[in-house]
Amino acid sequence: MINTKLSVAIHILSMVATSQHQPVTSDYIAASVNTNPVVIRRISSQLKKAGLITAQAGKPGFILLKNIEDISLLMIYQAVQTQDELFSIHNNPNPQCWIGKNIQATLDQAFLRAQQALENELAEQKLSDIIQHLSTQK
Amino acid sequence: MINTKLSVAIHILSMVATSQHQPVTSDYIAASVNTNPVVIRRISSQLKKAGLITAQAGKPGFILLKNIEDISLLMIYQAVQTQDELFSIHNNPNPQCWIGKNIQATLDQAFLRAQQALENELAEQKLSDIIQHLSTQK
DNA sequence: ATGAATTGTAACTAAAATAGTTACACATAA
DNA sequence: TTATGTGTAACTATTTTAGTTACAATTCAT
Numbered sequence: 001m002i003n004t005k006l007s008v009a010i011h012i013l014s015m016v017a018t019s020q021h022q023p024v025t026s027d028y029i030a031a032s033v034n035t036n037p038v039v040i041r042r043i044s045s046q047l048k049k050a051g052l053i054t055a056q057a058g059k060p061g062f063i064l065l066k067n068i069e070d071i072s073l074l075m076i077y078q079a080v081q082t083q084d085e086l087f088s089i090h091n092n093p094n095p096q097c098w099i100g101k102n103i104q105a106t107l108d109q110a111f112l113r114a115q116q117a118l119e120n121e122l123a124e125q126k127l128s129d130i131i132q133h134l135s136t137q138k
Numbered sequence: 139m140i141n142t143k144l145s146v147a148i149h150i151l152s153m154v155a156t157s158q159h160q161p162v163t164s165d166y167i168a169a170s171v172n173t174n175p176v177v178i179r180r181i182s183s184q185l186k187k188a189g190l191i192t193a194q195a196g197k198p199g200f201i202l203l204k205n206i207e208d209i210s211l212l213m214i215y216q217a218v219q220t221q222d223e224l225f226s227i228h229n230n231p232n233p234q235c236w237i238g239k240n241i242q243a244t245l246d247q248a249f250l251r252a253q254q255a256l257e258n259e260l261a262e263q264k265l266s267d268i269i270q271h272l273s274t275q276k
Numbered sequence: 277a278t279g280a281a282t283t284g285t286a287a288c289t290a291a292a293a294t295a296g297t298t299a300c301a302c303a304t305a306a
Numbered sequence: 307t308t309a310t311g312t313g314t315a316a317c318t319a320t321t322t323t324a325g326t327t328a329c330a331a332t333t334c335a336t
Binding site for chain 2 (some may be wrong): 001002003004006007008010011014015023031032033034035073083085086087088089090091092093094095098099100101102103105106107109110113114115116117118120121122125129130131134136137
């Protein structure tokens with residue numbers, strides 16, 4: 001199971017996007033996510049490096065740098081995920097065995113396809129879709 | 139990053155599928171995967187529950203119960219994975235905030251789509267494709 | 277029947293990942 | 307100049323992951 005960073009990152013961006021009139025601080029976001037403000041700052045720091053938001057130490061709040069239609073879940077996912085590969089492959093299989101010797105390369109390409117299917121779908125979904133769905137909830 | 143269980147499970151099934159003349163024991167598989175035999179038995183136990191292989195305590199080796207064309211990576215994935223959901227969603231968001239209140243349901247459907255894209259691709263790939271690729275390596 | 281080899285599983289361990297926390301430097305602005 | 311923020315390092319608790327030890331139960335050759 002993949003960690004909650006994407007989940008929290010989307011939460012952060014949704015709040016920033018829908019409150020651009022008044023500054024949304026990490027404390028305020030943390031209260032909505034229900035976690036520690038540092039967790040928010042840590043993730044927002046990654047979103048900042050990815051060019052999705054900006055912020056200044058001392059100045060409260062974060063500012064969205066793109067239109068919500070131009071931010072895909074894939075961008076957010078890649079901003080917060082450190083590992084490139086979705087699936088782990090066991091290491092040091094026995095090269096004496098023909099299967100052990102070739103399994104890693106084989107799995108690499110099989111897993112890559114699966115990962116790309118996932119990423120293509122994440123690229124389709126935009127922050128605007130999330131906000132749209134959020135606001136049409138009961 | 140997803141754990142190595144799928145990776146190891148595919149390795150196991152590849153060995154079982156390509157050595158149906160002589161019994162492939164968990165010790166033998168473990169030597170190729172390069173891990174402890176118990177790790178192999180633990181995963182093969184899950185493959186057994188999923189109806190992909192069979193085995194008998196005392197009797198060496200595992201037997202494939204399906205044609206390699208009829209075993210998809212999705213079947214293997216679902217056999218070894220305990221959690222239904224690919225992405226975690228942070229829990230207890232603040233219901234006082236309209237975003238906190240609706241974020242989980244929103245993320246649920248967004249993540250479900252992504253997961254289904256992944257699973258559709260895993261369903262396309264068969265054990266036979268893996269073995270094909272394995273045997274055409276240099 | 278006996279004993280070696282094997283599967284099946286419980287229980288424990290070490291290491292890594294995950295999320296949360298404390299502490300504090302530094303920036304901003306009233 | 308003081309209160310309020312961001313940014314980040316360092317530490318901690320919990321969970322997950324993979325590996326290991328131990329052993330019951332089963333099969334089968336002798």
